Amino acid sequence: xxxxxxxxxxxxxxxxxxxxxxxxxxxxxxxxxxxxxxxxxxxxxxxxxxxxxxxxxxxxxxxxxxxxxxxxxxxxxxxxxxxxxxxxxxxxxxxxxxxxxxxxxxxxxxxxxxxxxxxxxxxxxxxxxxxxxxxxxxxxxxxxxxxxxxxxxxxxxxxxxxxxxxxxxxxxxxxxxxxxxxxxxxxxxxxxxxxxxxxxxxxxxxxxxxxxxxxxxxxxxxxxxxxxxxxxxxxxxxxxxxxxxxxxxxxxxxxxxxx
Amino acid sequence: xxxxxxxxxxxxxxxxxxxxxxxxxxxxxxxxxxxxxxxxxxxxxxxxxxxxxxxxxxxxxxxxxxxxxxxxxxxxxxxxxxxxxxxxxxxxxxxxxxxxxxxxxxxxxxxxxxxxxxxxxxxxxxxxxxxxxxxxxxxxxxxxxxxxxxxxxxxxxxxxxxxxxxxxxxxxxxxxxxxxxxxxxxxxxxxxxxxxxxxxxxxxxxxxxxxxxxxxxxxxxxxxxxxxxxxxxxxxxxxxxxxxxxxxxxxxxxxxxxxxxxxxxxxxxxxxxxxxxxxxxxxxxxxxxxxxxxxxxxxxxxxxxxxxxxxxxxxxxxxxxxxxxxxxxxxxxxxxxxxxxxxxxxxxxxxxxxxxxxxxxxxxxxxxxxx
Amino acid sequence: xxxxxxxxxxxxxxxxxxxxxxxxxxxxxxxxxxxxxxxxxxxxxxxxxxxxxxxxxxxxxxxxxxxxxxxxxxxxxxxxxxxxxxxxxxxxxxxxxxxxxxxxxxxxxxxxxxxxxxxxxxxxxxxxxxxxxxxxxxxxxxxxxxxxxxxxxxxxxxxxxxxxxxxxxxxxxxxxxxxxxxxxxxxxxxxxxxxxxxxxxxxxxxxxxxxxxxxxxxxxx
Numbered sequence: 001x002x003x004x005x006x007x008x009x010x011x012x013x014x015x016x017x018x019x020x021x022x023x024x025x026x027x028x029x030x031x032x033x034x035x036x037x038x039x040x041x042x043x044x045x046x047x048x049x050x051x052x053x054x055x056x057x058x059x060x061x062x063x064x065x066x067x068x069x070x071x072x073x074x075x076x077x078x079x080x081x082x083x084x085x086x087x088x089x090x091x092x093x094x095x096x097x098x099x100x101x102x103x104x105x106x107x108x109x110x111x112x113x114x115x116x117x118x119x120x121x122x123x124x125x126x127x128x129x130x131x132x133x134x135x136x137x138x139x140x141x142x143x144x145x146x147x148x149x150x151x152x153x154x155x156x157x158x159x160x161x162x163x164x165x166x167x168x169x170x171x172x173x174x175x176x177x178x179x180x181x182x183x184x185x186x187x188x189x190x191x192x193x194x195x196x197x198x199x200x201x202x203x204x205x206x207x208x209x210x211x212x213x214x215x216x217x218x219x220x221x222x223x224x225x226x227x228x229x230x231x232x233x234x235x236x237x238x239x240x241x242x243x244x245x246x247x248x249x250x251x252x253x254x255x256x257x258x259x
Numbered sequence: 260x261x262x263x264x265x266x267x268x269x270x271x272x273x274x275x276x277x278x279x280x281x282x283x284x285x286x287x288x289x290x291x292x293x294x295x296x297x298x299x300x301x302x303x304x305x306x307x308x309x310x311x312x313x314x315x316x317x318x319x320x321x322x323x324x325x326x327x328x329x330x331x332x333x334x335x336x337x338x339x340x341x342x343x344x345x346x347x348x349x350x351x352x353x354x355x356x357x358x359x360x361x362x363x364x365x366x367x368x369x370x371x372x373x374x375x376x377x378x379x380x381x382x383x384x385x386x387x388x389x390x391x392x393x394x395x396x397x398x399x400x401x402x403x404x405x406x407x408x409x410x411x412x413x414x415x416x417x418x419x420x421x422x423x424x425x426x427x428x429x430x431x432x433x434x435x436x437x438x439x440x441x442x443x444x445x446x447x448x449x450x451x452x453x454x455x456x457x458x459x460x461x462x463x464x465x466x467x468x469x470x471x472x473x474x475x476x477x478x479x480x481x482x483x484x485x486x487x488x489x490x491x492x493x494x495x496x497x498x499x500x501x502x503x504x505x506x507x508x509x510x511x512x513x514x515x516x517x518x519x520x521x522x523x524x525x526x527x528x529x530x531x532x533x534x535x536x537x538x539x540x541x542x543x544x545x546x547x548x549x550x551x552x553x554x555x556x557x558x559x560x561x562x563x564x565x566x567x568x569x570x571x572x573x574x575x576x577x578x579x580x581x582x583x584x585x586x587x588x589x590x591x592x593x594x595x596x597x598x599x600x601x602x603x604x605x606x607x608x609x610x611x612x613x614x615x616x617x618x619x620x621x622x623x624x625x626x627x628x629x630x
Numbered sequence: 631x632x633x634x635x636x637x638x639x640x641x642x643x644x645x646x647x648x649x650x651x652x653x654x655x656x657x658x659x660x661x662x663x664x665x666x667x668x669x670x671x672x673x674x675x676x677x678x679x680x681x682x683x684x685x686x687x688x689x690x691x692x693x694x695x696x697x698x699x700x701x702x703x704x705x706x707x708x709x710x711x712x713x714x715x716x717x718x719x720x721x722x723x724x725x726x727x728x729x730x731x732x733x734x735x736x737x738x739x740x741x742x743x744x745x746x747x748x749x750x751x752x753x754x755x756x757x758x759x760x761x762x763x764x765x766x767x768x769x770x771x772x773x774x775x776x777x778x779x780x781x782x783x784x785x786x787x788x789x790x791x792x793x794x795x796x797x798x799x800x801x802x803x804x805x806x807x808x809x810x811x812x813x814x815x816x817x818x819x820x821x822x823x824x825x826x827x828x829x830x831x832x833x834x835x836x837x838x839x840x841x842x843x844x845x846x847x848x849x850x851x
Contacts, residue, residue: 064818064819065818068817068818068820071820116700132715133715133718138801138815138818140818140819141818141819165802166718166800166802167800167801167802167803168800169801180695180699180700180701181699181700181701182695182699182700182701182717182718183718309756310755310756311752311755311756343755344752344755344756345755345756345757345758345759345760347756349756350756351753351756353749353753355749357747357749357750357752357753359750359753359754359768360750360772361771361772370754370757370759370767371757371758373758373759373763374758416757417756417757420757420758
C-alpha cells in the first residue's frame with residue numbers, strides 16, 4: 001500500500017510539472033475590442049503571435065455590447081473600446097485593474113455614401129430629399145453613433161435628419177449597410193472608410209467640429225491570463241504596434257496615459 | 260328500350276387493380292337497374308357517368324351531348340373531351356349519402372340551387388321537402404336525422420335541381436330491413452312520379468325487381484346483358500348472368516334430341532323437355548337453369564297435367580325462409596323449389612317424402628357451355 | 631407601462647396581423663395544393679416550404695435581404711418602378727414575419743384540408759359548384775378549426791420573430807422595432823428592468839395564442 005501511494009504521488013507530481021511547463025508556454029489572451037479596430041488589431045496580433053508564442057483571440061463588437069458582456073461576467077483579459085464613457089462605467093464597477101488604463105488612439109469621423117447615392121459635399125446636404133436613409137451606429141451602444149449624433153446636434157442638423165436614421169449594431173454594420181446600397185449615407189470612422197472600396201468618402205468631419213474620439217485600453221480585473229495580457233498591453237505601446245495603427249489611419253497619442 | 264338516352268362505351272383501369280370495361284351500355288327513359296355482385300364495378304360505372312372518375316378511354320354521350328371522349332391511341336391526335344360533373348346536370352346519390360355536415364337540411368338542398376333567385380330557391384326547397392315527406396326538418400342538422408330521413412334528404416338534394424339524369428348508388432343498402440322495405444315502396448312511387456331517366460345500382464334481386472324497368476347486368480366489370488327486367492331475370496343469356504341473377508338450380512346436362520323446337524335433355528338421371536330456341540345448332544352440352552319459383556310440387560300419384568316435365572323426386576330438406584319454404588329435392592339431379600308454408604303443410608313435406616316435381620318446358624332454360 | 635411601451639406592443643400586434651394577411655392567401659393556396667394534388671417534384675415544394683422552420687432565422691433574413699434589398703432582384707424593381715423601399719421599412723418587417731410564420735400555417739392548414747373527406751367536394755361538384763365555390767363553401771368550412779389553429783400559431787410566431795426581422799428591417803424605433811427587437815436592444819443598453827417588462831408582455835400574448843390554438847386543434851379531433 002505504501003509503495004502504491006508513493007507511485008501515485010510520483011505520477012501526480014510529474015503531471016503537475018508537465019502542466020506547469022506547458023502553462024509557461026503558449027497562453028491565449030482574450031481581447032474585447034471595438035469593431036473599428038478589427039483590421040489593425042488583427043495585423044498586430046499576427047505579428048505578436050510570431051514573436052511571443054502567445055495566441056490572441058478577439059471579440060470585435062460595439063463598445064457598448066462589449067462592456068455589457070464584461071459586466072455579465074464574460075471571460076476577457078483586455079478591453080479596448082472606442083468610447084471613454086464605456087471604460088468609465090467598468091471602472092466604476094471595479095472591473096478594471098487600476099493603473100493599467102490608457103488612451104493611446106484617436107480617430108476622425110467621415111460621412112460615406114453608397115455607390116448609387118447622390119453626391120453630397122457637406123453635412124447640411126444630408127437633409128436633401130435624395131438622401132432617404134442614413135445609417136448611424138445605435139447611439140447607446142455604438143460610440144461612433146454617439147459621436148455622430150453629438151456632431152449633428154452641434155451642427156443643428158439632428159432634428160431634420162433624425163427620421164432618416166437607421167440604427168446599426170456596430171460601426172462595421174454601418175459600413176456594410178452603406179456598401180450594400182440599402183442606405184444612402186452613413187457615419188463611420190476614417191479608418192473604417194479606408195478599408196472599403198465600395199463606398200465614397202463624401203465629407204470628412206473636421207476635428208474642431210467633432211466630439212473628442214478617444215480609445216481607452218485597460219487590463220480587466222478578472223483576467224484569466226494576467227501575465228500574458230500585460231505583455232500584450234506593453235506590446236501595444238511599442239513602436240511596431242504604433243506603426244500599424246498609423247498605417248491604418250488612427251491618430252496615435254503619445255504616452256503617458258491620459259486620465 | 261325504345262330510345263337510349265345515354266350510351267357509354269369505356270374502359271377504366273385502376274393502377275394495380277380491377278378493370279371495368281363497359282361496351283354499348285345504354286340507358287332508356289325509365290329506371291335502369293345496374294345489377295351485379297359486390298365488387299363487380301357498379302359504383303365505378305356510376306361514378307364515371309357522374310364525372311367523378313375519368314375513364315382511360317371510350318366515350319359517354321347523353322342526349323346529343325358528349326360527356327366524355329378519349330381515344331386510347333397516343334400517337335394520333337387525341338380527341339380528349341371531359342365535361343366536368345357540374346355541367347352534366349346529373350344528380351348523384353352515393354351509398355353513404357354524403358350530406359354536408361356543416362349545412363342544415365335546407366342548406367343542403369339549397370346548395371345546388373345557386374343559379375335560381377333566392378325566392379324561387381326557397382320555394383323549390385319547400386316543395387321538394389314536402390314531396391318527400393320531410394316538412395319540418397328544414398333546420399335540422401344531418402347528424403340529427405335517422406337513416407331513412409338522411410336517405411330522403413340525399414335524394415331531395417339531388418332532385419331539387421331537376422337533373423336530367425339521376426344516379427343512385429345502392430340507395431337502400433345503408434338502412435335496416437324494416438326501413439328498407441318501407442322506403443322501397445316509397446322510392447318506387449317517387450321515381451315513377453319524377454320521370455327522370457334513372458340509373459339505380461343494386462346487388463339485391465328483390466330491390467331490382469321492385470324498382471327497375473330495365474336492367475344491365477355487370478359481371479367483373481363487363482356489362483353482360485341488358486334488357487327489360489323480367490326478360491333478363493327470366494332468360495339469362497349466359498351462365499354468369501344466370502349466377503348473378505340467382506337462378507337456384509344450375510345443372511349440367513346433355514341434349515339427347517331436338518324435335519320441333521323442343522329439346523330432350525339428360526340432366527343427372529332425369530330427362531327434361533325444354534325449349535330449344537336460340538340454341539346454336541350443334542350444341543350437345545348445356546347448363547340447365549330452373550328458377551325455384553318455377554317448380555310445382557304435387558303428391559306422387561300420376562295425374563294428367565300440362566307441364567311436360569314430371570319428375571319423381573325425394574325431398575332432401577325443408578327450410579323455412581319467412582313466409583316461404585325452400586324445399587331441396589333429388590329428382591335425378593338436385594332441384595330447389597319455393598313453396599308457401601300452407602302448400603308445404605298440405606303436402607306434409609319432410610325429408611324422405613316422395614313427390615312429383617312439375618316444370619313447364621319453357622321454364623327450363625338451357626345455356627350452352629361457355630367456351 | 632408607459633405610452634411608448636404600449637405603442638411598441640401596438641406596433642408589434644399590427645405588424646403580426648399584417649403578416650397574417652399576407653400569409654393567408656399564399657398559405658391557403660399552398661396548403662390546398664399540397665393536400666389535394668400530386669405531381670412529380672411535390673417533395674421538393676414540401677421541403678422548401680418547411681425550410682424556414684429549421685433554418686436559422688438569420689439565414690431566411692439573409693435571403694430576404696438579398697431579394698428585397700435595393701440591389702436585389704425584387705427590391706431593385708420596386709425601387710425603380712415605384713420608388714418603394716422594402717429594406718429598413720415596416721414592409722420588411724411584414725415580409726420577415728410572413729416568411730417565418732408561413733411554414734407553420736401551411737402545416738396546420740394542410741392537415742386540416744387532408745382531413746376533409748373528398749366525397750363532400752365531389753358531391754358539391756355534381757350539384758353544380760365550380761372549384762372556387764367548392765373550396766370556399768365545402769373544403770374551408772369543414773377545415774375551419776385546423777385553419778384557425780394555424781392562423782393563431784402563425785400569429786404567435788410572427789410576434790416572436792427576431793432573427794430575420796433584425797437582418798432585413800433593422801431596429802428603427804417607432805418604425806421597425808418590434809417587441810423581440812426592443813427586448814434585445816434593452817438588454818444591449820443595460821436596461822434590464824425594461825427588458826423584463828417587455829419579455830413578460832411578449833410571453834403573455836404568446837401563451838394566450840398557443841393555448842387557444844391547442845384547444846382548437848384538440849377539439850377538431
